[in-house]
Amino acid sequence: MQLQLISFLLIILHFMDYTGCQQHSSSRHRQHKLMSGGSSGCQQGGCLTCSDYNGCLSCRPRFFMHLERIGMKQIGVCLTSCPLGFYGTRSPERNTCTKCRLECDSCFNKNFCTRCRSGFYLHLGRCLESCPEGLVRSDAQRECVPSCPAECESCANSETCAQCRPGLYQLSGRCHHVCPDDYEPSDKLMECVAQVHCEVGEWGEWSPCSRSGRTCGFKRGQEIRTRQVLQYPSPFGKPCPEISEVKECLVKRRKCPGRKKIERKERRNRNNRKDKENPEGRRERKRERERERDAGERDDPDNTNKTEHRQRRGHETEPVSTDDGLVQ
Known part of the structure; x- marks a missing residue:
């Protein structure tokens, strides 16, 4: 009976020793996998240690540890810089990516936002739902901006000028010292108007x-x-x-019809202009015209006959005195 009990105890001790050996061997194998980077989840160059299930467990120097969610699971990745919405913190133990505040789209650290999410407006590194006094919200920039741009005399909103300050020209709600290309200043309208080319x-x-x-x-x-x-x-x-x-x-040279008449007319016009300037020349021109008329009448038989006829009629009608003193 005692021999059977001793044999049973020896069998139990032998089995426990075998089980402990297997566990120690498995632990050493897992440690070897983590340190060597032989796992499929450790393919990226930034990982120092990793596992199949959790991805990167630690990163190489100058890399940031970032946890990415895949469904219900989170895995570690090592990045040179943190993604949008996170900021990097460095420490001797590890560098990590930390999520920005809820109202920030991007941030420099947990207390300084660089861009706000929709519905919030940036002012001095903080994201606010309403801007301080003297500032208005800019939906395009998601910032608190001055109520009217400095170059505006009056404005429709924080980004659109209704009237520019003196000496500036307006174009599409903005004020310019010098108009852009293809535009020119209109001093009457004080606007930049499109150039018109010939x-x-x-x-x-x-x-x-x-x-x-x-x-x-x-x-x-x-x-x-x-x-x-x-x-x-x-x-x-x-x-x-x-x-x-x-x-x-x-062209082939040809004479102009009626050219002599034209030349006489041109000469007469020139003489008239001279007569106006010189009275003596005017009288000389008159005498010349009379000579030309007399010469023309001598050359024309009809004119000669008319002249003689006028002379005869003049003699016939001349009164004759008689001895009695009567006029016949």
Whole structure:
């Protein structure tokens, strides 16, 4: 009986020793996996130790430990910088990413926000639901801004000027010292208005060859063509190009009909202009015209006959005195 009891105790001790050995071997194996980084969850370069279930357990120097949620599970990842909505804290033991305050979209630390989430407005590093006195909310910037921009005389809201201060030009609710490209200042409206550039049409046909307004009596002349201005430029717009062109031309010389009459008329006009300037010349011109008329009458037989007829009629009608003193 005693021998059976001793044998049973030896069997139990042997089994316990075997179990402890297996556990020690398994523990050493797990430790080896964690330190060596052989796990599939330790593939990224920032991990120092990791596990299949929890990802990174520690990070290499200068990396931040960040916990990412996947469903109901959180795994550790090692990052060079913390993601949006978190800020990094460094310590000798480990560097970690800490979540910003609830009202912050991004932050520098737990007490200093750099951007607020919707419905809050940034002021001196804090996210506020309402801005302090003298400031208004800017939905675009999510910040508390001055009630009216400094360059505005009056404004519709914190970002739109209704009227600029003297010397500034308004464009799309903003005030400018110098208007942007493609705009020019209007001193009458005190606004930046769009520049208008010159526009011209197509060239017309070349004119007939002429000289001094004549189309005959010459061999060398000029031809002209023009085009219309469709849109005149504004003061700072692109100016108009040339709207007329001239080129030399050659024609077969021919006499102008009635040219002598034209020349006499031109000479008479020149003489009249001289007469106005010189009274003596005017009298000389008059005598010259009388001589030309008399010469013309001598050359024209009809005029000669008319002159003789007038002279005869003058003699016939001249009164004759008789001895009695009567007029017949």
